[in-house]
Each structure stands twice: as structure tokens, then as C-alpha cells.
Amino acid sequence: MKSSYERKKYIYSFVWIGFVSIVILAVWLYIAFGGNVLYTVISTVMIAAALVISGIVGYRRMDEVYSEVENISEKMVKVMDSPDVVTEEEFRQGTIGILYTNFYKMVSFLRESREKELSEKIFLRDIISDISHQLKTPLASLNIFVDMLLDDKVTDPDRKRQVLTEARNQLSRMEWMVLSLLKLARIEAGAIEFQKQSWNMEVICAQAADGVRYLTDKREQKVVIKCDSNIKLECDGDWLTEAIINLLKNASDYSENGTEIDLSVEQNDLFARIYVMDHGMGIPESELPNIFKRFYRVNQEVNPNSVGIGLSLTKSIVEGMGGRITVKSVLNEYTCFEITFVHI
CATH class of the missing domain: 3.30.565.10 (Histidine kinase-like ATPase, C-terminal domain)
Incomplete structure (x- = not known):
């Protein structure tokens, strides 16, 4: 993504400042040379030429700096469009080099954050899947036991006690599993700080x-x-x-x-x-x-x-x-x- 705004602004500013400076300098030279037009013109032309050369050199240097900034901007767009694409780090000197370094640090940080977020989503998905899967069997058993008791299918007192005991075992199993899974999830998610x-x-x-x-x-x-x-x-x-x-x-x-x-x-x-x-x-x-x-x-x-x-x-x-x-x-x-x- 390139923009000519700063470049055009530089040219306009240089032309106006240069023109005003040349006019003021020409008047001063005319007075200094005692009204000698030839010396005034030659000196003014030489100074104007030097000013133009300086302006061209400055423009090229400015263009290089803005080109580097545009290069980083394009890399940012690529990273946003394709977060998994690993950009090759470029090394520069000076302020641009610092900008490049901070840019690649930011890319690494964003990639790590994204990977961490993805791993947390996978972990949460697995935990939920594990809990739902493991609860199916004891819940199904409890439903059967409750139906048997409600429908009076178990009349023998010893058999009824056996059914209730097994139902209590299934409830204890579910309680232990849920509590343990919650503890495990909190530890692996970093939500618990161990007090040493x-x-x-x-x-x-x-x-x-x-x-x-x-x-x-x-x-x-x-x-x-x-x-x-x-x-x-x-x-x-x-x-x-x-x-x-x-x-x-x-x-x-x-x-x-x-x-x-x-x-x-x-x-x-x-x-x-x-x-x-x-x-x-x-x-x-x-x-x-x-x-x-x-x-x-x-x-x-x-x-x-x-x-x-x-x-x-x-x-x-x-x-x-x-x-x-x-x-x-x-x-x-x-x-x-x-x-x-x-x-x-």
C-alpha cells in the first residue's frame, strides 16, 4: 500500500520555500554587489542549482524511508490476511531497523497469542467432550435404577438396597469425576496459583x-x-x-x-x-x-x-x-x- 501524499507535500513545500529563499537571496546579492546584475544572476543561479541538487538528494532519501515504511505496511497486511505465513526477518540499521525489529516482535507475539488461544479452545473442547462422554454411562445407569424403583419392578428389600447402593456409587463416581475434571481444567488453564x-x-x-x-x-x-x-x-x-x-x-x-x-x-x-x-x-x-x-x-x-x-x-x-x-x-x-x- 503506497501513498504519494508525503512526497507531493515535500515537493510543494520545497518549491515554495526555495522560490521565496531565492528571491530574498537575489535581492540581497543585488544590494551586496552594488547593483551588478551579472554577478547577481550568476550567484543566484549557482545557489539555486545547489539548492535543487540538495532537494533531489533529500527527496530520494525521504523516498527510501517511506518505501521502507510501505514495505512494513505491506508485511502487516500479509500477516493479518495469512497469520500462519512466517515472514522472513529483515535487518536494517537506525530507526528503520528498530521499526523492523519491533514489527517482527509484534508478529511473534501475535502468533504465540493465536496459538495459545487455539490451544485453549482445543483444551476446552476436549474437556467438555470428555465430561459429556464420561457422564453418559452413569447417567444412563441412574435412569434405569430410578425407572425400576418408580415402576415397582424391584420388590425384594435386599434387591432394592442393592439398586440404591449402586445408584449411590454412580453418583459418587460422577461427583468425583466432575470435581477432578474441574480441578484439572483450572490447573492446565493456569487459573490456579500454587502457594509455595x-x-x-x-x-x-x-x-x-x-x-x-x-x-x-x-x-x-x-x-x-x-x-x-x-x-x-x-x-x-x-x-x-x-x-x-x-x-x-x-x-x-x-x-x-x-x-x-x-x-x-x-x-x-x-x-x-x-x-x-x-x-x-x-x-x-x-x-x-x-x-x-x-x-x-x-x-x-x-x-x-x-x-x-x-x-x-x-x-x-x-x-x-x-x-x-x-x-x-x-x-x-x-x-x-x-x-x-x-x-x-
Whole structure:
């Protein structure tokens, strides 16, 4: 997009200022030379020629500057029309160079903003899709249970209690899934700021063990805590406790009744590491890359009321606090999750 407005304005201004200046200068020279017309004309012509040459040089320089500005303007239009087109950065010196640099910074910022907006839309779409998909089964089950009770199809008291118990399980499953998905969405969307402060890890481990006591006591399992009382970690204690609780629930689900679950913490000058280890069925090596995906379950027969989101939520919590979570497993021997926080 080019415009001749500034160029024409420059020419008009130069002609008028030059003409007035030449006239004034000619009068002054005429007086200075004592009325000698020849000397006055020659001097005036020479000065006018110099002024014209200066004007032409100035015009060309101005034209180059405006051409560069027009070039940037055209690139802006291309970026607006085709945001995905990557423009090749051009390097200039001086003020024009600064303008080019800021232009490419703006292009990079806009592209990153667009990619972030697109990723957020995809994430929101996936979350909504996941919630709607996962709610179909428990909602369908609840509808069947309610219809059976309303139509008096279940008359036996024991059978009726069984139906109500299963309905309560489905409601609990839906509540857990929705709350967990909302937490996961808030964390991954950056809506939660983890409040880091010094926490005693022995206290966090004890709180996490108490959080699953109802489950381990029912299965006659025992959580064995191995943590020195002086180990402290800069973290958000409440969220880290929830992450460990999810790992302990997972360990309880995939372990036999009457077994032990080890919860231990070690610390050195480089890092602090939390281990959650069960002695259950283990995980096949081919399944390990998938266990942190939403709604992924290794064994569908183990705890059918599980929604398969606890490990995904744990991973988001740990990584949100700057940590890293990994897993090791041997079939029919053990599964061990490791949470690592590197000291900064």
C-alpha cells in the first residue's frame, strides 16, 4: 500500500520555500554587489542549482524511508490476511531497523497469542467432550435404577438396597469425576496459583495416609511411611497432599487385600523425592506411556467405579509446582511412582 501524499507535500513545500529563499537571496546579492546584475544572476543561479541538487538528494532519501515504511505496511497486511505465513526477518540499521525489529516482535507475539488461544479452545473442547462422554454411562445407569424403583419392578428389600447402593456409587463416581475434571481444567488453564512455602513432609505424608484410611482399612491394607521428621519442601502442601492421595488410591486399587503400600521420602542437596510403591499386579511396560492420560485405565476389571483421572490430575499438580513424576513397574511384583522436586 503506497501513498504519494508525503512526497507531493515535500515537493510543494520545497518549491515554495526555495522560490521565496531565492528571491530574498537575489535581492540581497543585488544590494551586496552594488547593483551588478551579472554577478547577481550568476550567484543566484549557482545557489539555486545547489539548492535543487540538495532537494533531489533529500527527496530520494525521504523516498527510501517511506518505501521502507510501505514495505512494513505491506508485511502487516500479509500477516493479518495469512497469520500462519512466517515472514522472513529483515535487518536494517537506525530507526528503520528498530521499526523492523519491533514489527517482527509484534508478529511473534501475535502468533504465540493465536496459538495459545487455539490451544485453549482445543483444551476446552476436549474437556467438555470428555465430561459429556464420561457422564453418559452413569447417567444412563441412574435412569434405569430410578425407572425400576418408580415402576415397582424391584420388590425384594435386599434387591432394592442393592439398586440404591449402586445408584449411590454412580453418583459418587460422577461427583468425583466432575470435581477432578474441574480441578484439572483450572490447573492446565493456569487459573490456579500454587502457594509455595516450607512444608514438613512427614506431616504431608501423614495427611495423605489419613485421606485413604477408609479405603485401606476396608481392604486390610497398611500404608507404611518412611520419612525423616526434619525433611522440608517448598511446595503447596494442600495440593501435594491431594496428589499423593491419588497415588495411594491407585496403589490400593491395584494391590491385594492385606498388603502394604510404601510411602517414603528422601532428600539430598540436589533434590527431594517422594516414592509411592505397591506390591500388586504391576503394569505392562507397553502401558506405561499411557497411564497419565485422562480416563485411561490399565485394567477395566479393577475398581469399575474408577474414572481414570486421578493420575492425570496428579501429573498436572506435580508439574504445576515445578516437579516431575515418573513410574517404574514389574508385572506381578510392584509399581512405584516417583515425584521429584529439584532444589533451586
